[in-house]
Amino acid sequence: MLLILHPDTEDTSEAYRITLDFLQKLPGIKIKKHLVQGQEQALTEIYLIGNTSALDKSELEALPAVERAIKISEDYRVLGRHRDDKRISGFEYQGLRFDQETLHVFAGLCAVDNPKNVEAMMAALRDNGQQCTRMGAYKPRTSPYAFQGHGASCLPWVFELAGKYGIKVIAMEVTHENHIRDIDEALEKTGNPTGVILQIGTRNTQNFELLKAIGKQTRHPALLKRGYGINLSESLNAAEYLASEGNDRVIFCLRGMKSDYGAPHRNMVDFAQIPAVKRLTRMPVCIDPSHSVGTRERAPDGVLDLLHATSQGVIAGANMILVDFHPNPKEALVDGPQALLLSELDRFLKDVDIARQAYIARKNLWADAAQ
Numbered sequence: 001m002l003l004i005l006h007p008d009t010e011d012t013s014e015a016y017r018i019t020l021d022f023l024q025k026l027p028g029i030k031i032k033k034h035l036v037q038g039q040e041q042a043l044t045e046i047y048l049i050g051n052t053s054a055l056d057k058s059e060l061e062a063l064p065a066v067e068r069a070i071k072i073s074e075d076y077r078v079l080g081r082h083r084d085d086k087r088i089s090g091f092e093y094q095g096l097r098f099d100q101e102t103l104h105v106f107a108g109l110c111a112v113d114n115p116k117n118v119e120a121m122m123a124a125l126r127d128n129g130q131q132c133t134r135m136g137a138y139k140p141r142t143s144p145y146a147f148q149g150h151g152a153s154c155l156p157w158v159f160e161l162a163g164k165y166g167i168k169v170i171a172m173e174v175t176h177e178n179h180i181r182d183i184d185e186a187l188e189k190t191g192n193p194t195g196v197i198l199q200i201g202t203r204n205t206q207n208f209e210l211l212k213a214i215g216k217q218t219r220h221p222a223l224l225k226r227g228y229g230i231n232l233s234e235s236l237n238a239a240e241y242l243a244s245e246g247n248d249r250v251i252f253c254l255r256g257m258k259s260d261y262g263a264p265h266r267n268m269v270d271f272a273q274i275p276a277v278k279r280l281t282r283m284p285v286c287i288d289p290s291h292s293v294g295t296r297e298r299a300p301d302g303v304l305d306l307l308h309a310t311s312q313g314v315i316a317g318a319n320m321i322l323v324d325f326h327p328n329p330k331e332a333l334v335d336g337p338q339a340l341l342l343s344e345l346d347r348f349l350k351d352v353d354i355a356r357q358a359y360i361a362r363k364n365l366w367a368d369a370a371q
């Protein structure tokens, strides 16, 4: 059971004290408090955990601090969509709105290599009206001898360049909780020129200690990649780990499943599950066509497989696209063969827009059946 308190209920108020006194006396029920900081008001949610079947919804709604009681299923308590659950989806970050309606492109380098390439990338993004990018500083690699990313040393100049080119948000993978501290220190040292969404890679989807560390901090939203070898509900539960620790600003990313059946693509593209993730949870859904398709091959129609997959995701309602570009893929230290070229950025964005318009038209066609 979930109780939503009246907006801006203070912990010190009489209504809150009476409500909590009552809840604490309920036999066999544990209480977990969750704060949702909206742009205009703060909402307190209280989760009642345990045997809640005997609880009387109207009795709970009569408590002075309670606005609404919602019966929720056991799964995805914070991030899930529950019956009669009218809680909004998504969040604001760096002046941008991320939810199940919006769409943002995060084009950028798989791995930060040198200032020249990062600057060329960011200049191209600015020239194409973009405010977000991806930049990998910590790279989880199959071989211990492969380039592992520049790590903390590149953060100050990457953030400064982001500020210079008006980049408001960088998606950046972290593979250890210490990396959050590195990022915070570099942001502070450079005067917070940009924002960072902490990305959890597919190899770490079930690294529960990393999830808890990212969930405990609320400065940065999180982008959780689905695990490449586990089922969807296991990956959604991983996202719930972040939220259960306190950080519910979570974007879920589909990036394909590891399977020989995906060949000749790098992974089996799974973007048909966008609507399922939106139905089961309130998270914005990202697609990563680069790491799922993984090649620059193109169909006889001239369109790259990677762009066909991107459009398939966008036309199904994707809210974010994480995509590898590189000014000179031959120089790229990681994943050069799947990188798009800066000269392709303009057409990439136009292609995305075509699919987005088609999605909006499709949504309008079915508007009478929307919930």
Ligand code: PEP
Binding pocket: 110, 136, 140, 173, 200, 201, 202, 203, 225, 255, 288, 291
């Ligand atoms: C990445 O986005 O750079 C990456 C390593 O992706 P994944 O975790 O999906 O393999």
Ligand code: MN
Binding pocket: 110, 291, 334, 335
């Ligand atoms: Mn990569």
